[in-house]
Amino acid sequence: MADHGKGRPPRVGDNKVFRRVLLTVVLLLVALMIVAPLVVIAVEAFSRGIGYFAKSIADPDTRHAILLTVVTALIAVPFNTAFGVAAAWAITKHDFPGKRLLTVVIEIPFSVSPIVAGVSYLFVYGLQGLFGHALQAADIKILFALPGIVLASMFVTGPFVARELIPLMQAQGRDLEEAATSLGASGWRTFFSVTLPNIKWALLYGVVLCNSRVMGEFGAVSVVSGNIRGQTNTLPLHIELLYHDYNAAGAFAAASILACLAIVTLVAKVALERRGAGRVQRPSALAGADSITPEVKP
């Protein structure tokens, strides 16, 4: 904190005028581009008074959208977490051929547009897709129903947990686990008493980010859900519907719930980063980047 203390020569960019100008411009842009959208959500949500806000939230379709969003997260997030832990365990604690390829494939969903994801699912489970007719014959509904929404959410959030765990577990190495198993601990016991305590904050961090994305996903879910009001509308889709119905106050009331979720996510993120989750364990250049290091030690 004593960066500008006496006895230290000024560093590049410490010129008073430059510093003040840059700081002002940057903070102004942050206010305009990041803070203003948040403020406008709050203002618009209450633009027709608190009564209308309460009415919008209590509307059966909105309540159903909230419920569907929560149910989707309750299914997709645990699956994604199990996958992330399994992938990290396999990749960091074992050697097998094709490991590099697997790490790259796990990352793919981050590079693919949500719309492409949604369209792709249509060509698997839709009537014009691979299994569409078989599913229809068996009377199993995947698209335009909860399973489709969950699957699409699982696609877009695929790498969230894995990419937090893999660099961390790679840095931690295998020594502790090897010691535990050589002392006779079973695989599960080793995982729960040795590995898990070391990765719990990073795991939670990944889960928080995954949940936030599942609850907010729009593009992919919009393709596979069919947008049926009161049935397959998740909260982000319901916001779109209200907005296009010229019910801006209602749309922003619903949006304010997701904005609150975003703020809670940010607070949790900061709290977990203080416990060492997130950027700390990563190679410096990769911190925050949407990629995991496919670095494999022979």
Add this chain to the structure above:
Amino acid sequence: MRRRVLPGLPLALGITLVYVGIIVVLPLAALVFKAASLGPEDYWRIVSSDRALASYRVTLLCALAATAFNLVFGLSLAWVLVRYRFPGRRLVDALVDLPFALPTAVAGIALTTLFATNGWFGGPLSHLGIKVAYTPLGIIVAMSFTSIPFIVRTVQPVLEELDPALEEAGQTLGASDLSIFASVMLPLLAPALLAGVSLSFARSLGEFGAIIFIAGNQPFSTEITALLAFIRLEEYDYPASAAIASVMLLTAFVMLALTNLMQARALRYTVKG
């Protein structure tokens, strides 16, 4: 000596492969299969139609503009966060991630409301004769918003670990701040900047939710490629949708390869040996 093998590989790898297979590989393979079943002539006709070409142009140009803006803004923001101490710094640091945490649809309606002609920013801007909402400018705004964190978060840690001795050496030699920045610091930041730029650009190319509210979505002028794929779907023109989506998928793979390449480079130049 052979390493002791830890247990759990079959189960862990099994879960991983099943998940990746069903959730990631199967749908993308189905898309490629569907697009391939069109045959080269039909495929080419669809992906090179005037409307599709116009959508690539809008998407690419807007993504370029948004990324250029974020390059300057993101570098400045990272600089301010790392080098200066000011009240509220930690709050600003946390806020940088808001665009990732805020659902894109929510960002979309918020930005549209701000930049519509009767909005807080759109009003004053329209007096200056600048229309943002429902023009390509709106697309650029939405793209910049959703990809701000990439460049800040790739540059920030590298800037933090930049050795002060390098700057001091420049200062003792009498170089100006500007020339130290340009010839000493910028080259060291360049790999991280490039990595951030490619992530930001890739995200902008695929963005959908934040854009469709503010874009106006007029074919040939403000219709992005992702929306065109979506519209073809709603018209039940599934092959066209598959073809256009496959173009986006191909672009995504190219960007993924580029990003990995740049991150490998970034890592090579920053890891201390």
